[in-house]
Amino acid sequence: DSGVTQTPKHLITATGQRVTLRCSPRSGDLSVYWYQQSLDQGLQFLIQYYNGEERAKGNILERFSAQQFPDLHSELNLSSLELGDSALYFCASSVGVNYGYTFGSGTRLTVV
């Protein structure tokens, strides 16, 4: 157990639907990062939050949004889902620079 908790582990939903992925960072970590991993694109950075504020943004689609709550857990919202959104979504947390990231076990999203 890495200390980063992601729920649910698996999600199957239909095109056009909306889902929410949840991440609880490791205790003491203020930064949360979201990544998408697909077979053709590899591991792609989506967005980072630090202590409730958006800190960095990657190739995140407008249909996707995220937030970090006062208790530091984070949610990634995916809407108007398309088949191509099927992927593994990882959350990682970090205490700061020089300490690397700790990844959760991921949420496997399948859009049918």
Added chain:
Amino acid sequence: SQELEQSPQSLIVQEGKNLTINCTSSKTLYGLYWYKQKYGEGLIFLMMLQKGGEEKSHEKITAKLDEKKQQSSLHITASQPSHAGIYLCGADGTGTASKLTFGTGTRLQVTL
């Protein structure tokens, strides 16, 4: 934006053999991270390198960051089936750890 190229893309080695995986960056590396991923699972942090010429070891895995800080190598000595998986290098191209960019990964299989 920073790009990371890993080579080889895949590798099959016999148990007991040594192997090397390379990670080359298009820009100067401020921090280079090695992770291992078992198929469809989360990423496990292996090592972080920051200074040119730095070398770190953990059990039978050694990673080096070259002097010019644009390339890193991961060397496994006397490979075992437990070493099988996908090895990913991640780089911090800004020095702020605001996000890590990952290479496409090297898939390692260890045969008996």
